[in-house]
Amino acid sequence: MYPKAYIGFLAEFHASRDYFECHELLEEYWKESPPGERSIHWVGLIQLAVALYHQRRGNEAGAKRLIANSLRILRSEKQAVSSLGLSHPKLIELIESLSDNIEAGLPYKSVMLPITDETLKEACLAECRRKGYIWGQDGVSDTFLIHKHRLRDRTDVIMEREREIEKRKKSRG
Numbered sequence: 001m002y003p004k005a006y007i008g009f010l011a012e013f014h015a016s017r018d019y020f021e022c023h024e025l026l027e028e029y030w031k032e033s034p035p036g037e038r039s040i041h042w043v044g045l046i047q048l049a050v051a052l053y054h055q056r057r058g059n060e061a062g063a064k065r066l067i068a069n070s071l072r073i074l075r076s077e078k079q080a081v082s083s084l085g086l087s088h089p090k091l092i093e094l095i096e097s098l099s100d101n102i103e104a105g106l107p108y109k110s111v112m113l114p115i116t117d118e119t120l121k122e123a124c125l126a127e128c129r130r131k132g133y134i135w136g137q138d139g140v141s142d143t144f145l146i147h148k149h150r151l152r153d154r155t156d157v158i159m160e161r162e163r164e165i166e167k168r169k170k171s172r173g
Helices: 004-016 019-031 040-057 060-075 078-083 088-103 118-131 155-172
Strands: none
Touching (some): 004 040, 019 040
């Protein structure tokens, strides 16, 4: 009923609090659609997770920019958000509150998205059990998660970039 990547996103968002992984999961799923057919609501959720990632790291400017983008997108996606098993009014209220907190310079605090579909929540809980996660735990202070974009192994990314450069060189001839 729901995309596997979305269930993974929700498990990471509500349990591991690995917002970088949330971004990776949904962005990969979003990119599976052809560019002209990509649904913008996925971008709103991705940006919400990345805003929290930046807030937790103390990157106030990044958090402000991304939470504002997320709010702008998701405000206009009422039907799409509802079809994802979330309460649109409560989600918007939550993002507005997060935006206010970020503007005020308040520290990161874990939040729960307003899931309305019990079947979706059960799927997320099953994913958490499978991964050994605890649903609803407070934010972790794991340095790796907080600074993941800097500390992760980027070998695959670098190799893919080099392959793309070589392809372009060969096509030019």
